[in-house]
Amino acid sequence: MKDRTKYFAYPYVLWIIIFIVFPSFLVLLYSMTTKESNGLTTIQFTLENFKKFFNPLYINILWDSIYLAAISTVICLLLGYPAAYIISKAHLSKRNTLLFLCILPMWMNMLLRTYAWMTILGNNGIINNLLSFLGLPTFNMLYTRGATVMGMVYNFLPFMILPVYTALSKMDIGILEAADDLGANKYVKFRKIILPLSMPGVISGIIMVFMPAVSTFIIPQLLGGNKNMMIGNLIEKLFILNGDWNFGSSISIIMMIIILIAMSIMNKFDVDKEGGARLW
């Protein structure tokens, strides 16, 4: 029986070869060839596309993307950890509701959530109108880097709360009781037990916030304005506006490598290899 059901996977194997493996190979191929090479006969290999990236202009965009994504991740962790802790400590009847309220915004279209901040932060937006109503000076908030970070924190905060909550709720209360019995105070208990045991959740939270944050192009586009380009915007611009697939592909490859490096670094810190606190 088992031997024969194996063949069930074959249609899907064919599917992933056509639609996942082959397209990835095409991206790699484009990143290493010149624009002039059309068709397989006149293909010309080059590393020019990667070299071109080491222009300060593009390196700055890359650093800026990593920097903004990292800041957003740290803010999400600082805001999300206490929230996850409070939810995990809440009474059982309340816990599901609190969790539901944290997840609900995630089910709303991401573009709408980002758009909502445009109406709040804009020059004629809610905050500025409120400020001028109170006779206070108004601020220019929309189309700044701060607005981009704010949009990322807003969009990805649930991705931090959820895995941390899962890790905290799986914790054995017996261990905490034992620590109490042995005379540990609150801070020792947190530092020596709760924090280490919640690390798998924290790590998946960091990955789940950092990954979409570093590659997003909607949030900087809508909230950051044209001045604040991130790596995702650059890729989109190269493919859609400039039609420079070769350079665009090489940047995509670089972005994939960065994400793989970030993930393997985080996985090194992951104590609990088997039962990572994933979303599902």
Next chain:
Amino acid sequence: MVKKYLTKIYMGLIFIFLYAPIIVLAVFSFNESKSRGNWTGFSLKWYIELFQDVDIRNAFYYTITIAIVSAIIATILGTVAAIGINSMKGKIKSIILNINYLPVVNPDIVTGISLMILYISFSISFGFNTMLISHIVFNTPYVILSILPKLRQLDVHMTEAAMDLGATPMYALRKVIIPEIKPGIITGFLMAFTLSIDDFIISYFTKGEGVTNLSIVIYSMARRGVRPTINALSTIMLVVVLLLMILINKRSNGVESRKKINKSEVFK
């Protein structure tokens, strides 16, 4: 006591942060003027304008159709694939699982451009088909990932027993395996459906002439500046999502509380 209030205030602030933008959006969808900061009076004109907008109606049709069709195909493809992958062994299995994981870990923008390059390389014209295929490509891995754990929990002896009692392999599959992994299949379907409805980036790179979805319409409208019709649209979408979530939550809460009752009986 103080601590209790502090946690309440903290959670309150988090929820204000999460919900204030959504509430603002909903409230201003009923605003008469185009201004987003000033309330000038109640009006339904943005809703009327929304229903008269052909682009939005079109996009709505494609969003729903693609979500349903792609979720159904992804569920069938994924279920069959998961059963196959589960009975595989060794290196090939881990290679397939890793490739399957690629669209999950890859940034959407990379998946989007790689599919776009594929279609252009084979001069496939962009439109409904390209968008549908792309959605199936990124949906199916999630279906497989939600079914595989259920298959691992499955008792192998059950299928063996069924076949000892004279069931053909296909009959055993239909009557034993499928019912056992049904929760995983349903989760996978729902996940595929919601991912498809919500997708922007991959659709953006694989859309065609006249075929868009709601996310793309919102994006192009938002880029042109803030428009109250989007507020109306988002309010409707929010209400629908809210109702759906409450329904799903009720269903799973029912299951959970039943489980809890069973557990408490065990501990007696």
